[in-house]
Each structure stands twice: as C-alpha cells, then as structure tokens.
C-alpha cells in the first residue's frame with residue numbers, strides 16, 4: 001500500500017511549519033531572521049532543526065543513509081509521533097505483544113487509539129500468526145519490542161519478517177532499545193527491503209545517555225520525511241546534539257560498557273540462581289534480568305527499605321511473582337545479592 005494511504009488524512013495534506021533557518025541555505029554572517037538575541041552565544045541561536053552533523057555521524061555508524069534517520073526527544077517522541085502520523089483517533093487501532101513496554105498503551109490512550117494486546121506464548125515467544133489474528137481493517141501499527149521489556153528475550157528475525165511480509169496496510173514498529181545487549185542481530189538493514197518497517201533505538205540504555213533524551217528512528221526516506229514534517233521544529237536541543245556528538249567521537253567506550261554489563265549479567269544470574277527465594281531467572285538479551293521469586297511484593301519492599309530499588313512486575317500479565325532487575329556495577333550487583341541473602345535468612 002502507498003505510504004500516503006496509510007497516513008492520517010490531515011497528515012497526508014499537512015503543510016509543515018517553516019522555520020526561518022529552513023528557508024535559507026548558504027553562507028551568511030549576519031543572522032537577523034529569527035528574532036534571537038544576538039548576545040549569549042552559542043545558546044542564543046535556535047539549534048539545527050534536522051540535526052545535520054549528528055545525523056551524518058549516526059548514519060555512518062549504523063550503515064544507513066542519513067535521510068533514513070530521525071531523532072526525537074527520546075524514543076517516547078518516536079512512539080507518540082507514530083500514533084499522530086498513522087492513526088485516526090477514535091477509529092484506528094494498534095496491535096502489540098503483551099506484556100511489553102508500557103508507553104505504547106499510554107500513547108495509544110492519549111491519542112484515543114484502541115490498543116489490542118496479544119499475549120506472548122510459552123517462554124514469552126512471539127507468534128506472528130497470533131499478532132496477525134488481532135489485525136482488522138483499522139489496524140495501523142504493530143509493536144514488536146525486541147529484546148522485549150520486561151521479559152528480556154529477543155524476537156526471532158524470522159517472526160518479524162513474516163509480519164513485514166503480511167502486514168502491509170500499516171507499519172511494523174520494532175523497538176530495539178536493548179539491541180546492543182542482544183546476541184540477535186538488529187533488523188535495521190531490513191529498512192532497505194521493507195517500506196513498512198520502523199526501527200526505534202535510543203541513547204538511553206547501552207549508550208549511557210538517558211538524561212540527554214535522544215531517541216533514533218530508522219525507516220525509508222519517505223517515512224522519515226513525514227516524521228520530520230510532524231515533529232516540533234526544534235525537538236532536539238543544542239546541548240543534546242553536542243553531547244551526543246562528543247560521545248560518538250569515542251564509540252569504543254560504549255562497547256566497553258556493554259562488554260562489562262554482559263559479564264555482570266551472567267555473574268548476577270549465577271549469584272541469584274544460588275538463592276532459595278529465586279524460582280526462575282528468564283533468558284535475557286538485555287541489560288536486565290526478569291526473576292521470579294517466592295514473594296515478589298515482600299522481596300521488593302525489603303529491598304526498598306534497604307535502599308535498593310528494582311522494578312516490581314508482579315501485577316504485569318504473565319509476570320506474576322517477577323522482579324525486573326537492571327544490571328548495575330559489580331558492587332551494586334553484589335549489594336543486591338547480599339541484601340537478598342539477608343532477606344532469605
């Protein structure tokens with residue numbers, strides 16, 4: 001299906017805001033076009049609305065064309081924009097695996113779009129058939145979180161490709177917030193093959209920059225063009241662009257962090273496995289472990305009184321009795337295990 005037919009009607013015909021800087025390209029030394037204060041450089045100037053330098057750098061690093069990259073104020077902006085671009089409020093719906101990242105449903109509710117959760121199978125496995133069964137003529141988005149939060153497992157690329165082949169009336173969104181920790185490859189190269197694929201990644205996890213609020217979306221140029229049309233003109237501020245560029249001067253730091261965290265994840269798994277209160281530790285392709293314990297609420301409360309905060313997922317579907325534990329530094333992980341030993345005895 002043509003992209004234009006997938007878009008909300010008002011978005012297909014939208015004339016975007018044209019900022020002063022967009023209407024001029026070339027060299028200039030006197031900037032009197034944007035009502036900025038001429039003092040207090042460099043913060044007096046509006047930032048680059050399309051983040052040219054950062055986009056070049058990320059495109060190079062990820063091996064995709066720069067016009068296939070979008071930056072948002074966290075992945076949360078990319079998620080919200082998907083609803084605003086593709087879904088007619090009060091009419092359309094989206095399909096997602098369940099349990100998964102909570103923001104998809106919150107954004108659906110905010111945008112008055114029906115949310116259709118499809119329970120994961122045994123071992124938290126995703127079935128493209130079950131997801132497609134939930135699709136009807138008004139389904140515009142299918143959300144796949146891989147590796148999934150909070151279950152931790154990655155979705156097999158074959159399942160994602162089956163969805164991409166079958167679901168052509170809207171977009172398949174693959175949220176890869178944790179892909180740097182995964183043994184499974186990213187589906188990013190598939191944006192060349194499939195015009196219905198949107199891939200989200202973020203600077204918030206492996207990249208160690210949650211405070212910057214910088215999310216990435218990757219898709220065919222036509223899709224990214226619509227994203228650029230609908231976003232706030234200056235959605236990524238100057239400090240964020242500068243800090244991200246700084247980090248990218250030395251990407252090996254990120255690789256080092258990931259290596260340590262993966263070692264720690266397995267060490268933490270072994271240490272937790274030796275505890276009597278731990279019933280099950282699920283497979284993880286991410287920087288956290290989903291752990292089933294005897295009494296999740298009591299364990300959570302005990303840890304909290306000890307100043308150790310984990311995520312209680314006891315009330316999440318299929319996750320009864322589970323805590324989601326982020327992998328920290330070696331000493332943080334030791335503190336957690338020590339506290340659990342005290343709780344046990």
Ligand SMILES: *Cc1c(COP(=O)(O)O)cnc(C)c1O
Pocket residue numbers: 073074075076077101145149175177201202203204205210214215
């Ligand atoms: C943490 C997380 C994100 C990150 O969101 P940002 O807005 O980029 O910080 C996105 N998706 C999932 C599934 C996450 O767990």
